[in-house]
Amino acid sequence: MIPTNNPREKERSIKKLFYKDSTWAIILLLPNILGFIMFTLWPVVASFFLSFTEWDLLQPIKFVGLKNYIDLFQDETFIKVFWNTIYFTVASVPLGIVFSLMLAIALNQGLRGIKFYRAAYFLPVISSMVAVAVIWQWIYNPEYGVLNFILSLVGIEGPSWLTSTTWAMPAVIITSIWKGVGFNMLLFLAGLQAIPEHYYEAADIDGATWFNKFWNITLPLLSPTTFFVTVMAVINSFQVFDSVYLMTQGGPARSTSVMVHYIYENAFQFFRMGYASAMSYVLFFVIAIITLIQFWRQKKDSIY
Incomplete structure (x- = not known):
């Protein structure tokens, strides 16, 4: 980043650097984020839904409310x-x-x-x-x-x-x-x-x-x-x-x-x-x- 005394130029440079760092951060964190969603968050949400159902892995899922x-x-x-x-x-x-x-x-x-x-x-x-x-x-x-x-x-x-x-x-x-x-x-x-x-x-x-x-x-x-x-x-x-x-x-x-x-x-x-x-x-x-x-x-x- 080139030093400048112009406030608008400074602001644009800071924003550009911020977006660049954020992009790399997201790219580097993406494998962990996807792993968390697939192997932690999704099973937690799915099991909460399943707790209101009957399912034996073979028959279709049957909603039973609070019966379980x-x-x-x-x-x-x-x-x-x-x-x-x-x-x-x-x-x-x-x-x-x-x-x-x-x-x-x-x-x-x-x-x-x-x-x-x-x-x-x-x-x-x-x-x-x-x-x-x-x-x-x-x-x-x-x-x-x-x-x-x-x-x-x-x-x-x-x-x-x-x-x-x-x-x-x-x-x-x-x-x-x-x-x-x-x-x-x-x-x-x-x-x-x-x-x-x-x-x-x-x-x-x-x-x-x-x-x-x-x-x-x-x-x-x-x-x-x-x-x-x-x-x-x-x-x-x-x-x-x-x-x-x-x-x-x-x-x-x-x-x-x-x-x-x-x-x-x-x-x-x-x-x-x-x-x-x-x-x-x-x-x-x-x-x-x-x-x-x-x-x-x-x-x-x-x-x-």
Whole structure:
């Protein structure tokens, strides 16, 4: 652009540059925009329409209005898997956050070989869920699994973990926490390293104990990280599927079947696309409401 003192020339040059940059931006973003429209936006809109229909992929689509939603809340299986999902979330999220934070604090020390331990604890996050499920199925095996062997050493008879209606869900929860704890640990570790050291130095001068520093410095300054980890953990726990499908297939007696697993069954095994779409939108609204409540509580309790 040639410098000029003429205001109109300047304006035209700026507009020309703006249109040129906008054109290139649109061209470069077009593949992502098309991908979003085709593989995200269109399925979301189509599934919303399907939630008011009956369709088995073979017969013509039949509009049924709110019937799917009415049937949903009269479906005892749906109510059971909904409470299974709540159980999974209430158990896995707090435990996962506590273990992740404890692990991050332990790995935030300047010890020799600390990078190796950080990488080792993060390894399950990048491991295939299929491999993780196979390993934990062997660990939980009631006859030759290592977990029941360890329990037998202290005189405890281990249960049939994955075939027990009582212990199958705790087994899936333990596996899910083990696989995801490294990711949350990494987030907490970043948050811990962002806390200025002079806060702890001042606390040491005042004679504060380790617990006082943790309670009055670490936890308050980690609140943004804790909030993010909590929101993401809740969303992911409501969407859990792979660990359930690979380890128990929702059994025994649907004791581990969760909402996404039941949606999968209705859509791709029973071919009830409309019913599965209705369940998907119920799940969406549940997650949205819980997330909004979390944001409201964070805004109300924020120290910033």
